[in-house]
Amino acid sequence: MGIRGHNPPSMDYAAKLTEIQAQGLYRQLQTVAGPQEARIQLGGREVINFCSNNYLGLATDPQLAEAATKAILNYGWGSGSAALIAGMMSPHQELQQALADFFSVEAALLFNSGYHANIGAIPALADPAGAIFSDSLNHASIIDGCRLARCPVHIYEHGNTDQLESLLKQHSYTGQCWVLSESIFSMDGDIAPLAVLGTLAQQYNCGLYLDEAHAVGFYGPEGRGVWEAQGGTAPELFVRIGTLGKAFGSYGAFALGSRTLMDYLINHARSFIYTTALPPAVAAASAAAVRMIQQEPQRRIQLQKNLGLFEEYTERCVSSPIIPWLVPGNTAVLAADRKLLDAGFYAHAIRSPTVKVGTERLRITLSAMHTEEQIAGLAKALKEL
Ligand SMILES: *Cc1c(COP(=O)(O)O)cnc(C)c1O
Numbered sequence: 001m002g003i004r005g006h007n008p009p010s011m012d013y014a015a016k017l018t019e020i021q022a023q024g025l026y027r028q029l030q031t032v033a034g035p036q037e038a039r040i041q042l043g044g045r046e047v048i049n050f051c052s053n054n055y056l057g058l059a060t061d062p063q064l065a066e067a068a069t070k071a072i073l074n075y076g077w078g079s080g081s082a083a084l085i086a087g088m089m090s091p092h093q094e095l096q097q098a099l100a101d102f103f104s105v106e107a108a109l110l111f112n113s114g115y116h117a118n119i120g121a122i123p124a125l126a127d128p129a130g131a132i133f134s135d136s137l138n139h140a141s142i143i144d145g146c147r148l149a150r151c152p153v154h155i156y157e158h159g160n161t162d163q164l165e166s167l168l169k170q171h172s173y174t175g176q177c178w179v180l181s182e183s184i185f186s187m188d189g190d191i192a193p194l195a196v197l198g199t200l201a202q203q204y205n206c207g208l209y210l211d212e213a214h215a216v217g218f219y220g221p222e223g224r225g226v227w228e229a230q231g232g233t234a235p236e237l238f239v240r241i242g243t244l245g246k247a248f249g250s251y252g253a254f255a256l257g258s259r260t261l262m263d264y265l266i267n268h269a270r271s272f273i274y275t276t277a278l279p280p281a282v283a284a285a286s287a288a289a290v291r292m293i294q295q296e297p298q299r300r301i302q303l304q305k306n307l308g309l310f311e312e313y314t315e316r317c318v319s320s321p322i323i324p325w326l327v328p329g330n331t332a333v334l335a336a337d338r339k340l341l342d343a344g345f346y347a348h349a350i351r352s353p354t355v356k357v358g359t360e361r362l363r364i365t366l367s368a369m370h371t372e373e374q375i376a377g378l379a380k381a382l383k384e385l
Contacts, residue, residue, distance in 0.1 A: 024330040025351060035060045038369040042346060048374045050364050051348040055218050055321055056299040057369035058249025063292060064285040071284035079277040083110070084266070087277030091284040098290045099254050103224055103240070107262035110283070112275055114213050114243035114253040115141040120271030121239065121255055122180070123148040124264065125207065129175025133167055133206070135159065135192065137185050142211060146180070158185075161196045168204040176237070177206040183226035184214040187355055187363060189322030195232035207237030214322060217247025218300045218368075223293045237261065248289040252278050302368040309372055313379035321366040324350075325382060326359060333360040336385050343381040 020026050033041040036059045040049045058064060071091055079087040092110055099108035111117035122145030126132055131151050134142065137158040146153045154171065156164040164179070179201045181192045194210070201208040212225040220229030227240060239261055244252040255265060265272060293299075307318055316323075327333040330351040337349035340362065347362040355361060362382075366375070 024334060038367065038371070038374060040346070042341075045341070045344075047341060047344050047346040048370070048378065049346050050366070050370075050378055051346055052367060053214070053246035053365060054249055054369070055247040055303055055365070055367050056249065056293070057367055058217075058247070058289050058292060058299075061249065061289075061292065064249060064288050067288035068281040068285040071281040075280040077279055077281065079279055081277070082273065082275060083277040084273055089277070089280045089283075091280040091287065092277060095283045095287040095290070096254070098287050099242075099256070102290055102294065103228075103256050105240075105256045106259045107257065109255045109262045109265055109272070110278065111253045111255065111269075111272055112278055113245065113251070114211070114241060115144075116271040116275065117241050117243075117253045117255055118142050118145040118211065119148055120145075120269035121241065121265055122146060122178075122209065123150070123270070124268035125176075125178060125209065125237075125239065125261075126151045127173075127175035127177075130173045130177040131171060131175075132178050132180055133164055134180040135182065137188065138180060138182055139186050139211060139213070142180055142182070151175070159190070159192060161193055161200060164197075165200055165204075168200065168206070177204070178209050178237075179206050180209045181211070182214070183210055183212045184219065184320045184322065186214055186322065187350060187361075188324050189214075189318065189320040191226055191230075191319055194227055194230060198232040198234055201235040202233060206235065207239065208235050209239045209241070211241045213241065213243040213246060213253075214320070216242035217289075217293050218303055219320070223247075223297075223300050244286045244289065248286055248293070250286040250289050251282050252286055299368045303366065306366045306368065306370050306375060309375045310366055310379065313376050314382060323364040323366070324359075325362040325364055327362060327385070328358050328360055330360055333362065336362055339385060340381055343377075343384070345378050345381050347378070 030043050036054055038048055081087040096108045096110055118141035126149035128150045132146055132153045134146055134155055135158055136155050154167050156167055179197055181197055184191055215225040217223050219226050240256040242254050244250045311318055327336040333349040340347055347364045350361050350363045352360055
């Protein structure tokens with residue numbers, strides 16, 4: 001208990017929550033009963049899930065479950081300690097090697113999640129005498145990584161490489177600078193001009209840090225992401241981030257780059273150093289996903305077909321499986337979310353300030369699991385909104 005007169009009054013958290021509720025910004029957990037298939041049991045009703053990042057349907061694939069089960073029998077469940085102590089086990093090492101081979105890079109480094117990767121790698125790579133140049137729509141985990149970096153951060157307008165270049169011209173630093181971008185943006189599904197970013201980074205002697213969370217596993221002819229498919233020349237310092245929680249259907253994340261940069265992250269990324277390593281079975285399931293992505297191109301092809309079907313049924317063009325369906329206003333977008341649920345479809349409402357005021361939306365994601373009938377049904381329900 002505080003001493004009256006010395007301590008300020010306690011914060012009224014319940015009142016704050018009421019305030020959030022009045023603004024239509026209250027967030028609530030919902031439980032999915034059963035597996036993450038196209039059809040899910042959500043809060044007691046059956047709906048078609050159009051908001052999962054399980055783009056290839058790997059999250060419920062028996063091969064992943066089997067790989068995990070085998071690993072549990074061989075290694076037990078927990079890893080027991082941080083990777084640098086004794087937590088790095090054979091499945092982690094094998095997964096890192098599989099990722100480095102798949103992406104044809106010198107080295108890959110496992111992080112516990114994409115969030116961990118960004119809040120650890122960005123501050124580790126940032127130079128206090130340099131700066132960061134970051135796209136205005138970069139993911140919250142990149143923003144948090146920037147907040148932890150002890151250097152100036154310049155934000156350029158989303159996708160505006162002219163503005164990025166003028167910022168690079170305008171500010172000169174004695175230390176290392178980095179350009180940060182996603183490849184497929186998580187809320188808009190649009191694609192960053194990667195070739196230009198690569199050229200600018202090279203020209204202005206910056207490193208390029210690319211978060212391919214929503215692209216690795218399915219984008220491009222081999223599923224190696226947007227950089228592989230349409231990137232240009234990488235600058236000398238080049239780091240890519242991918243998550244294993246989305247298209248790979250598992251959990252965890254990885255950084256890709258030179259041996260030197262990965263060794264640097266092992267020594268400096270606090271979210272890598274000071275956390276327990278992933279359970280070995282999780283790494284084993286991820287390694288199975290890496291194999292399947294190489295052996296089963298039909299999953300990417302099916303996803304691509306489904307994008308075409310969505311375009312056909314809604315008469316809209318899409319650039320990736322992330323489709324923002326704008327319903328401006330927080331109240332309006334929540335009502336649309338509920339109406340869609342009543343029709344049997346789940347596309348999560350994204351409110352401001354997560355997205356800019358006036359661009360509130362249903363964030364629709366397509367998966368290889370969806371059938372034509374389900375996509376046609378969603379299109380019809382969207383038209384009726
Ligand atoms: C989802 C996402 C992350 C976080 O990845 P997790 O593995 O889910 O923590 C990071 N960056 C971007 C761009 C994302 O969309």
